Amino acid sequence: MARMTMIQAIRDGMDVAMGRDETVVVYGEDVGYFGGVFRATQGLQEKYGRSRCFDAPISESGIVGTAIGMAANGLRPCVEIQFADYMYPAYDQITQEAARIRYRSNADFTCPMVVRMPTGGGIFGGQTHSQSPEALFTHVAGLKVVVPSNPHDAKGLLIAAIEDPDPVIFLEPKRLYNGPFDGHYERPVTSWGKHPDGEVPEEHFTVPLGQAKVKREGRDVTVLAYGTMVHVALAAADDTGIDAEVIDLRTLLPYDLDAITTSVRKTGRCVIVHEATLTSGFGAELAALVAEHCFYHLEAPVRRVAGWDTPYPHAQEWDYFPGPARVGAALTETMEA
Amino acid sequence: MATPLNLHVPEPEVRPGGVPDFSNVHIAPAGEVARPPIDVDPRDIRDMAFSVIRVLNREGEAVGPWAGALSDEQLMEGMHHMMLLRALDARMIIAQRQGKTSFYIQHLGEEAVSTAFRKVLKQGDMNFATYRQAGLLIADDYPLETMINQIYANSEDPMKGRQLPTLYSVREKGFFTLSGNLATQFPQAVGWAMASAIKGETNIAAGWIGDGSTAESDFHAGLVFASTFKAPVVLNVVNNQWAISTFQGIARGGAGTFAARGLGYGIPSLRVDGNDYLAVYAVGLWAAERARQNLGPTLIEYVTYRAGAHSTSDDPSAYRPKEESAAWPLGDPVIRLKAHLVAKGVWSEDRHAQLEAEMLDTVIAAQRKAEANGTMHSDNRPSARDMFEGVYAEMPPHLRRQRQESGV
Ligand SMILES: Cc1ncc(C[n+]2csc(CCOP(=O)(O)OP(=O)(O)O)c2C)c(N)n1
Numbered sequence: 052m053a054r055m056t057m058i059q060a061i062r063d064g065m066d067v068a069m070g071r072d073e074t075v076v077v078y079g080e081d082v083g084y085f086g087g088v089f090r091a092t093q094g095l096q097e098k099y100g101r102s103r104c105f106d107a108p109i110s111e112s113g114i115v116g117t118a119i120g121m122a123a124n125g126l127r128p129c130v131e132i133q134f135a136d137y138m139y140p141a142y143d144q145i146t147q148e149a150a151r152i153r154y155r156s157n158a159d160f161t162c163p164m165v166v167r168m169p170t171g172g173g174i175f176g177g178q179t180h181s182q183s184p185e186a187l188f189t190h191v192a193g194l195k196v197v198v199p200s201n202p203h204d205a206k207g208l209l210i211a212a213i214e215d216p217d218p219v220i221f222l223e224p225k226r227l228y229n230g231p232f233d234g235h236y237e238r239p240v241t242s243w244g245k246h247p248d249g250e251v252p253e254e255h256f257t258v259p260l261g262q263a264k265v266k267r268e269g270r271d272v273t274v275l276a277y278g279t280m281v282h283v284a285l286a287a288a289d290d291t292g293i294d295a296e297v298i299d300l301r302t303l304l305p306y307d308l309d310a311i312t313t314s315v316r317k318t319g320r321c322v323i324v325h326e327a328t329l330t331s332g333f334g335a336e337l338a339a340l341v342a343e344h345c346f347y348h349l350e351a352p353v354r355r356v357a358g359w360d361t362p363y364p365h366a367q368e369w370d371y372f373p374g375p376a377r378v379g380a381a382l383t384e385t386m387e388a
Numbered sequence: 389m390a391t392p393l394n395l396h397v398p399e400p401e402v403r404p405g406g407v408p409d410f411s412n413v414h415i416a417p418a419g420e421v422a423r424p425p426i427d428v429d430p431r432d433i434r435d436m437a438f439s440v441i442r443v444l445n446r447e448g449e450a451v452g453p454w455a456g457a458l459s460d461e462q463l464m465e466g467m468h469h470m471m472l473l474r475a476l477d478a479r480m481i482i483a484q485r486q487g488k489t490s491f492y493i494q495h496l497g498e499e500a501v502s503t504a505f506r507k508v509l510k511q512g513d514m515n516f517a518t519y520r521q522a523g524l525l526i527a528d529d530y531p532l533e534t535m536i537n538q539i540y541a542n543s544e545d546p547m548k549g550r551q552l553p554t555l556y557s558v559r560e561k562g563f564f565t566l567s568g569n570l571a572t573q574f575p576q577a578v579g580w581a582m583a584s585a586i587k588g589e590t591n592i593a594a595g596w597i598g599d600g601s602t603a604e605s606d607f608h609a610g611l612v613f614a615s616t617f618k619a620p621v622v623l624n625v626v627n628n629q630w631a632i633s634t635f636q637g638i639a640r641g642g643a644g645t646f647a648a649r650g651l652g653y654g655i656p657s658l659r660v661d662g663n664d665y666l667a668v669y670a671v672g673l674w675a676a677e678r679a680r681q682n683l684g685p686t687l688i689e690y691v692t693y694r695a696g697a698h699s700t701s702d703d704p705s706a707y708r709p710k711e712e713s714a715a716w717p718l719g720d721p722v723i724r725l726k727a728h729l730v731a732k733g734v735w736s737e738d739r740h741a742q743l744e745a746e747m748l749d750t751v752i753a754a755q756r757k758a759e760a761n762g763t764m765h766s767d768n769r770p771s772a773r774d775m776f777e778g779v780y781a782e783m784p785p786h787l788r789r790q791r792q793e794s795g796v
Pocket of ligand 1 (some may be wrong): 080109111133134138375520568569570571597598599600601602606626628630631693698
């Protein structure tokens with residue numbers, strides 16, 4: 052075991068995958084020599100050579116389009132989109148092509164590839180460095196969508212994603228790269244070094260896609276969260292003293308229905324938290340699932356806490372970000388309902 | 389036996405620790421490149437996509453067919469603008485380090501491109517710029533204090549704290565709202581110009597893009613529309629050699645030059661010394677005149693060098709030799725214009741130093757005023773209430789509910 056930050060764990064995941072399987076290639080903007088603007092690919096070019104880790108032209112549709120071609124020709128590309136906000140030029144390639152290649156060719160061709168992208172706010176990135184576009188991908192049949200919340204899972208999920216036979220969208224909450232973040236922005240950021248999830252096996256291991264994890268057991272209310280919001284939910288449970296069960300979904304598509312229903316049937320209450328805008332967000336899907344599968348167990352209406360339905364504002368970031376106060380209020384109201 | 393294939397990945401000549409080498413940058417002597425008539429047949433000037441138009445020679449003299457477009461007074465005004473922009477950058481980088489703003493993008497080494505180009509445009513023309521053309525605003529006397537208000541996201545920020553610092557929007561100065569998503573503005577510029585033609589108006593547009601971003605599909609979409617509809621637009625590619633850590637060869641591929649990309653579209657494509665204020669102005673004027681005479685688009689590649697970091701989040705010493713900017717063969721635009729003015733006898737070291745001090749004072753004064761309106765982390769900021777405004781012309785009920793819920 053080693054202590055790793057999330058960025059180190061992601062790098063290590065690619066390193067392990069590249070070391071075991073020479074068909075794994077890594078590329079994207081600034082990814083090669085420099086090692087990526089967040090340094091997620093640092094050292095990989097030196098170690099595996101320029102034809103396995105290299106700088107791509109600034110062309111997201113080119114990056115994903117070529118990755119599809121490589122995947123069709125026996126490679127396992129793991130490409131980086133510099134910020135999720137910049138995946139839109141590649142959206143056509145991801146949703147109309149990568150997602151459907153297996154289906155439309157009756158598995159004559161497949162598309163085993165990973166598209167990594169940093170998501171979420173909390174770094175004063177403004178409108179173009181803060182988005183959480185997961186719902187734009189969970190709506191697309193043929194994709195898998197993963198959002199890790201800690202270094203251990205990030206590495207295990209990333210290796211599982213690279214080894215997966217289908218295209219995986221791997222969303223990395225950039226606010227968590229260097230340490231857990233509970234939404235109390237005025238507090239100094241703690242490091243992963245002292246956190247149990249900062250312990251990461253150095254060797255190959257996987258965290259299976261599609262399995263949620265109970266991060267905190269509780270009897271009174273279930274909180275469904277992923278990415279940065281897992282930490283905010285934990286902080287809100289501590290702050291309010293409510294006996295909340297916090298579930299880290301980890302994979303949004305396919306989602307872990309069992310974990311969700313087991314918990315909500317037990318607690319009878321559910322609060323859903325995400326950073327993306329509220330309307331038609333992934334929380335809507337979760338709320339519908341809970342209504343469909345747990346209706347007769349519910350003692351209170353399902354609540355959602357999310358980003359407001361505005362573009363991500365730069366200066367008002369902390370009014371936008373769903374912090375522990377808002378999550379705490381929702382927990383309290385749910386308990387009182 | 390069949391040959392095993394191997395992948396070609398372009399690499400810059402040198403990396404940190406190496407000796408800067410620009411021997412591959414082919415630069416024609418000043419004055420050498422011809423100045424064709426504006427209604428030239430694009431096929432007759434294909435070679436211009438591979439040369440570099442320059443006016444100022446090493447002795448600081450203005451030579452050749454592109455010289456003589458500017459008066460002494462205009463040149464001194466140009467000097468003023470470049471130095472003001474440089475002073476603003478220097479102060480704002482410090483302000484970022486002091487936590488007065490979150491982020492800043494500077495222009496060091498590229499000041500001539502935007503300040504000189506602004507002078508070929510008229511009131512009513514529209515720029516679709518990138519984050520590295522604030523000189524378009526400076527050269528149009530946009531108030532510094534307002535720029536700093538935007539950078540500080542304070543109570544007087546015209547964008548109400550919604551946008552990243554330096555992503556301005558100034559309609560009355562012909563400056564379209566800036567996007568952080570690269571290249572999207574390029575086809576927009578062409579569309580704006582097409583609208584001008586559809587409506588029978590006289591305004592033209594200018595599109596701007598960096599060398600790295602020419603790899604985006606939007607760049608090519610812009611060129612095809614401009615070419616097909618002969619839009620009254622000047623398409624500017626600022627080749628400052630680097631896209632964050634990635635050298636220009638990655639985006640350029642086998643095209644030879646960025647200007648050469650225009651050839652396949654039949655668009656007159658020129659390269660110009662981007663560190664030569666006189667050359668930038670002369671070539672910009674030529675292209676703007678073509679657009680105004682309904683002769684269609686022009687593609688201009690500005691050959692320059694990003695002497696500073698990509699942004700305040702970047703450290704260029706990690707990917708290029710520290711001495712590289714000093715070795716750049718086209719020099720520094722401010723020093724070159726200064727040499728020219730001194731050679732002409734209308735400028736001196738003393739006056740230069742005096743102007744430098746004056747520009748710094750001007751920025752500091754504007755900064756003080758802006759600081760009175762607040763900075764990024766002060767309390768005097770746009771209110772969270774503003775966050776809900778302007779998403780739509782009229783606030784829909786769901787947003788009204790959310791604003792209420794947020795308690796602002
Ligand atoms: C669509 C998109 N992809 C990626 C980015 C991230 N990014 C911001 S600036 C930049 C480099 C741009 O280089 P270039 O076009 O050469 O302009 P320069 O910064 O050198 O002026 C990149 C990759 C972005 N902003 N938008």
